[in-house]
Amino acid sequence: MMTFLITIITYIVYRLAKFLYSQRQLPFFHPLLLAPAMLIGIISIVHISASEYIGDAKWLSHMLAPATVAFAVPIYKHRQLVLKYISTILASITAGSLIAIFSSYVLAEAINLKYDFVTSILPRSITTPIAIEVSKETGGLPTLTTVFVIMTGVVGGIVGPMVIKWLSIKNPIAKGLALGMGAHGAGTNKAMEYGEQEATFSSIGMIFAAVITFASGILLIPLLMHLGQLFSL
Amino acid sequence: MKLGKIILQVLFIHVFLLAGMGLKHIIPLPIPASMFGLAVLFIALCLNIIKLEWVEKGAAWLMAELLLFFIPSAVGIVNYDDMLSLKGFEILILIAVSTIIVMGMTALTAEKMCGRRRNSQ
Structure with a gap:
């Protein structure tokens, strides 16, 4: 019952946040900031802890997995474009993925982030369901990673x-x-404002970023964290 | 009618997720089941085992409502006091700087590659 109620409330708050954002395109009105903020307000009023809330909203979080599977559809639809520009896509996204991990690592060390914060922030430039998986595999905290992915977006x-x-x-x-x-x-949402070609390549870029960051993250992140610990000794 | 179609297709996409879970069991790599599922669905589409229309609407809905699915995890931020202090602001700057570098590098690499392509043709 609670699960059902939480799902409905979250959905309503999400719709409301989306509506408000469509009215005023302010960055602070982004549904990913507004909706969690409103929900935090609601659960603190009715005395539900965040952990309980997350447990009850499991149906919604579960949908991240089929949503990841669904990305096969745009790749399939754009397969000709992907093949035509495969070298450009691979070169630029590999460069981007490596820079994303390295720059996040160096900057995180510069501001003295805690160990689990660092492992959670490294996969932040990729889409949430996959970032969460990378974070889990490399010892980060999925919730923190989600927050960093949202901030990045x-x-x-x-x-x-x-x-x-x-x-x-x-x-x-x-x-x-x-x-x-x-x-x-x-x-990709922003790319839609530029045009259809930009939007298409943005979604292609997002999917390739997820796959390449995933592959490189699994190898690189433990290595970086290990080196970091060696030097701090 | 449209809603029913979306629900059916989302359920059908779960078949590929289950296939992905099965593969994860067999293949001992740290790859999430959903990524295996993505690969299985892509191959099934390429080999014409399933038709695009069978999953198109459901997939479009899942991707359009992607934000909804990670709102619950975002609420978990309240469990981390650090994020609401000065550290949180430093992290914001870190993300902004890193994102600028990443986008710049990606755009420059892609533009160079495309330019070279045009010249060689």
């Missing part, structure tokens, strides 16, 4: 267009891949 939606402007990127393929690589689904 919101921030990426703001800085993405700036980067494209600063570097005067003209190619729609490059714009799309950068947005999908840097800010996963939120980047």
